[in-house]
Amino acid sequence: MSTEERRIVVLRSSDEEIFEVDIDVASESQTIKHSIEDDDSGRVIPVPNVDGHTLAKVIEYCKKHVETPRSDDRDAQDALRAWDTEYMKIDQNTLFELILAANYLNIKGLLDLTCQTVADMIKGKSPEEIRAMFNIKNDFTPQEEEDIRKENQWAFE
Amino acid sequence: MREDWVVDAPIVGREYQPPCPDQVIENVLENVLHFLTARRDRNAVSLVCKSWYRAEAYTRSELFIGNCYAVSPRRATERFRRVYSVVIKGKPRFADFSLMPVNWGAHFTPWLSALAAAYPWLEKVYLKRMSITDDDLARLSLAFPSFKELTLVCCDGFGTSGLAILASKCRQLRVLDLIEDELNDDDDDDGADWISCFPADGTCLESLSFDCIEQQINFPALESLVARSPNLKKLRLNQFVSLEQLHRLIVRASQLTHLGTGSFSPSQNLAPPPGPGGNEPDYGPAFAACKSLVCLSGFREVVPLYLPVIYPVCENLTSLNFSYANLNAQELHSVISLCHKLRTLWVLDTVRDEGLKAVGATCKDLLELRVFPIDAREDSEGFVSEVGLLAIAQGCRKLRSILYFCQRMTNAAVIAMSKNCPDLVVFRLCIMGRHRPDHVTNEPMDKGFGAIVINCKKLTRLGISGLLTDEAFAYIGKYGKLVRTLSVAFAGDSDMALKYVLQGCSNLQKLEVRDSPFGDSALFAGLQHYYNMRFFWISSCKITLQNCRQIARTLPNMVLEVFTNMPVAVQDEDEFVDALYMYRSLEGPRNDNPSYVRIL
Numbered sequence: 001m002s003t004e005e006r007r008i009v010v011l012r013s014s015d016e017e018i019f020e021v022d023i024d025v026a027s028e029s030q031t032i033k034h035s036i037e038d039d040d041s042g043r044v045i046p047v048p049n050v051d052g053h054t055l056a057k058v059i060e061y062c063k064k065h066v067e068t069p070r071s072d073d074r075d076a077q078d079a080l081r082a083w084d085t086e087y088m089k090i091d092q093n094t095l096f097e098l099i100l101a102a103n104y105l106n107i108k109g110l111l112d113l114t115c116q117t118v119a120d121m122i123k124g125k126s127p128e129e130i131r132a133m134f135n136i137k138n139d140f141t142p143q144e145e146e147d148i149r150k151e152n153q154w155a156f157e
Numbered sequence: 158m159r160e161d162w163v164v165d166a167p168i169v170g171r172e173y174q175p176p177c178p179d180q181v182i183e184n185v186l187e188n189v190l191h192f193l194t195a196r197r198d199r200n201a202v203s204l205v206c207k208s209w210y211r212a213e214a215y216t217r218s219e220l221f222i223g224n225c226y227a228v229s230p231r232r233a234t235e236r237f238r239r240v241y242s243v244v245i246k247g248k249p250r251f252a253d254f255s256l257m258p259v260n261w262g263a264h265f266t267p268w269l270s271a272l273a274a275a276y277p278w279l280e281k282v283y284l285k286r287m288s289i290t291d292d293d294l295a296r297l298s299l300a301f302p303s304f305k306e307l308t309l310v311c312c313d314g315f316g317t318s319g320l321a322i323l324a325s326k327c328r329q330l331r332v333l334d335l336i337e338d339e340l341n342d343d344d345d346d347d348g349a350d351w352i353s354c355f356p357a358d359g360t361c362l363e364s365l366s367f368d369c370i371e372q373q374i375n376f377p378a379l380e381s382l383v384a385r386s387p388n389l390k391k392l393r394l395n396q397f398v399s400l401e402q403l404h405r406l407i408v409r410a411s412q413l414t415h416l417g418t419g420s421f422s423p424s425q426n427l428a429p430p431p432g433p434g435g436n437e438p439d440y441g442p443a444f445a446a447c448k449s450l451v452c453l454s455g456f457r458e459v460v461p462l463y464l465p466v467i468y469p470v471c472e473n474l475t476s477l478n479f480s481y482a483n484l485n486a487q488e489l490h491s492v493i494s495l496c497h498k499l500r501t502l503w504v505l506d507t508v509r510d511e512g513l514k515a516v517g518a519t520c521k522d523l524l525e526l527r528v529f530p531i532d533a534r535e536d537s538e539g540f541v542s543e544v545g546l547l548a549i550a551q552g553c554r555k556l557r558s559i560l561y562f563c564q565r566m567t568n569a570a571v572i573a574m575s576k577n578c579p580d581l582v583v584f585r586l587c588i589m590g591r592h593r594p595d596h597v598t599n600e601p602m603d604k605g606f607g608a609i610v611i612n613c614k615k616l617t618r619l620g621i622s623g624l625l626t627d628e629a630f631a632y633i634g635k636y637g638k639l640v641r642t643l644s645v646a647f648a649g650d651s652d653m654a655l656k657y658v659l660q661g662c663s664n665l666q667k668l669e670v671r672d673s674p675f676g677d678s679a680l681f682a683g684l685q686h687y688y689n690m691r692f693f694w695i696s697s698c699k700i701t702l703q704n705c706r707q708i709a710r711t712l713p714n715m716v717l718e719v720f721t722n723m724p725v726a727v728q729d730e731d732e733f734v735d736a737l738y739m740y741r742s743l744e745g746p747r748n749d750n751p752s753y754v755r756i757l
Contacts, residue, residue: 092178093175093176096175096176096178096181096182097176099181099182099184099185100176100181100184103184103185111185111188112188114185115185115188115189115191115192116192118182118185118189119189119190119191119192119193120192122189122193122198122201122202123193123195123198124197124198125198125201126201127201127202127204127205130201130202130205131205131206133178134178134179134182135177135178135179136178136179136205136206136209137179137206138205138206139206139207140204140206140207145204148203148204148210149204150743151228151232151236151743152200152203152204153200153689154227154228154688154741154742154743155222155223155227155228155232155233155743156196156200156220156221156222156223156228156233157196157197157200157221157223
């Protein structure tokens with residue numbers, strides 16, 4: 001145990017799970033950071049929009065990124081990127097929960113990582129495939145859709 | 158997996174409800190779209206649903222216009238609201254060969270007006286085969302305070318006075334690349350001294366290319382400019398910069414990665430005869446100090462005696478452009494044998510088959526090769542042949558793109574290349590004499606080109622020549638399913654040839670045909686396909702005005718332009734038109750055409 005005092009914050013997920021987290025790790029979330037700044041009394045910080053399973057995953061990301069020192073070293077950067085890639089090998093539900101969490105908790109790095117992952121899923125797909133992937137309803141009339149398709153192809157491709 | 162910081166994990170009563178993907182993504186859609194830059198992806202996204210269309214239109218930051226007449230500036234700027242970078246293409250490629258009348262169009266001015274109004278934050282403009290005036294350059298400099306990059310490729314209409322205004326007003330300019338442009342005042346002795354106009358207290362310049370400017374520049378001003386441009390990585394000089402002057406520049410800029418060497422010959426006014434060790438500085442160390450150099454070009458009036466000064470940088474070179482350098486095989490060999498990492502090479506055919514053998518022997522990673530003719534006339538001697546092509550096929554197995562001008566070729570060599578270089582994406586063979594057969598067997602070149610489309614499964618661009626019958630076109634139509642650009646000159650027997658292509662090549666976007674015996678029925682064969690193409694150019698064939706009118710009636714959104722090289726309109730309905738250029742457009746016929754370009 002180090003002699004230096006390490007400050008811990010306590011987070012409570014929407015489903016009542018409790019997490020004790022280093023203050024630096026928790027502060028990766030701008031939302032939590034502001035919460036701590038506003039109220040330093042050490043009470044439990046509720047995270048009502050995020051369940052325990054997702055919050056654990058979020059904390060895993062924050063911990064890794066706080067622990068890894070910023071470096072210009074190419075190998076170190078590659079290693080972190082590789083870690084991120086492994087980290088993102090998750091099912092779609094977890095992905096969407098993570099996006100919601102990263103957005104609510106305002107963690108830029110995690111939000112960018114999850115959005116990049118979604119973007120990679122979209123690359124090379126047709127509109128029909130994208131709709132199917134994300135369960136999106138096509139609200140264009142056939143004529144509207146045809147007009148946009150034509151404009152895209154004739155003008156912007 | 159739970160870490161040791163989880164203290165408590167009570168049983169949860171509530172039932173798990175998975176998040177709705179569409180709602181989740183809706184919240185972060187702009188962030189997701191930030192990571193999508195390819196046009197195809199953006200276009201697909203815009204068709205998903207209305208909210209995605211809006212988000213995509215709001216976040217598209219690069220606007221690509223493949224044909225400046227296919228859409229109006231107003232329509233483009235009304236749909237896309239936050240564009241930072243614009244690419245606009247104008248004339249078709251055959252304009253480069255004086256097949257288009259002067260002042261045909263593709264004016265930047267109306268686009269500039271719309272862009273200036275819609276995107277005051279615009280940073281980058283890339284124009285290809287457009288006409289841009291000095292006034293346009295002046296307006297551009299004033300309209301966009303954050304302007305950073307201007308690239309003009311094969312453009313005309315402007316001169317050094319426009320460049321002077323640009324240099325002085327665009328204080329954040331990082332890139333000014335003038336590539337194969339034709340300036341107005343090239344024939345004047347008094348161009349503007351634009352090099353002196355850059356900000357005096359330092360510039361942001363990263364890339365400056367002016368090798369196409371056919372005028373003297375103020376050298377002391379250039380020296381001073383290079384000295385106060387610490388971020389300069391790419392510098393391409395014109396032929397009026399001598400070797401001593403080049404030397405003075407690179408000793409101040411050893412951080413350069415791309416260098417266009419200018420004339421690469423000593424200045425005319427050196428008193429003793431030129432030669433290393435005389436009154437001249439020792440050029441070698443200056444080049445050796447440029448450790449980051451990966452791309453060399455220029456050599457406009459190369460004196461081969463001085464080539465050894467570039468030997469120290471050869472081992473790191475990935476791109477070498479000798480297309481202006483009159484070098485023989487031995488001279489090329491001395492350089493090429495050191496260039497093991499070369500990926501792109503452009504040369505003149507003066508290096509002969511011998512020179513190409515040296516390339517094949519050393520450049521195992523070569524991806525792109527272009528061999529240009531020093532004399533492009535039909536009856537010129539021709540210094541390379543199937544021997545050179547075979548040497549390349551044997552040595553450069555990773556080849557993806559080739560452009561090869563010659564006077565003699567054989568099917569066997571082309572077939573060998575098709576088998577050895579399966580990664581070919583671009584294959585353009587120009588046998589310059591008309592209707593030349595395989596010079597060994599005297600057969601048409603059908604089998605060679607057939608092998609290319611059969612074996613090179615990634616082929617998207619094809620240029621054909623030589624004696625070709627309809628059989629070649631049948632192969633292309635049957636196997637060239639990925640071909641997007643096809644260039645045909647002096648080829649084919651009958652209209653069937655064009656029919657095979659128009660009906661077979663489902664991905665065909667750009668078709669340029671000249672001096673081939675195709676007539677009206679060939680044109681009708683493509684009716685189903687023309688709306689899928691960016692353009693179709695056909696000249697010096699057997700197309701009548703009457704037939705063009707018929708097509709125009711049948712396809713209301715096609716714009717058909719009919720013209721001759723001479724400023725004289727085509728008159729007679731049954732007369733063959735000199736040239737037909739047709740393209741789809743959302744806007745209907747343009748109204749800025751000169752009088753001798755007739756739009757049907």
